[in-house]
Amino acid sequence: xxxxxxxxxxxxxxxxxxxxxxxxxxxxxxxxxxxxxxxxxxxxxxxxxxxxxxxxxxxxxxxxxx
Numbered sequence: 001x002x003x004x005x006x007x008x009x010x011x012x013x014x015x016x017x018x019x020x021x022x023x024x025x026x027x028x029x030x031x032x033x034x035x036x037x038x039x040x041x042x043x044x045x046x047x048x049x050x051x052x053x054x055x056x057x058x059x060x061x062x063x064x065x066x
Contacts, residue, residue, distance in 0.1 A: 001037050001052050004066025009041070010059055016041040018066075021052070 001007075005018040016039040024036050035052040054060040 001035065001055060001062065002066055005062050006064040007039060007060050008063045010061060012043075014041050014043045015063075016050075016060075019047055024051075 001018055001021055003018050003020050007016045007018060008014070009016065019038040019040055021035050021037045023034065037050045037052060038047045039050045040047045050060070055062070
């Protein structure tokens with residue numbers, strides 16, 4: 001995942017644009033996520049932080065790469 005990628009939330013179909021990414025050492029559900037991303041979702045007024053492990057879980061998918 002990188003800045004400029006277009007994402008789709010597979011739960012509600014919302015689209016989001018990756019604004020920035022950075023490596024992290026955040027652990028979620030016992031797994032090192034490796035990175036976080038700031039995403040501007042269409043349905044939300046402010047960008048939100050997303051941990052990159054959601055790609056592996058299938059909750060979110062990249063539908064267009066920058």
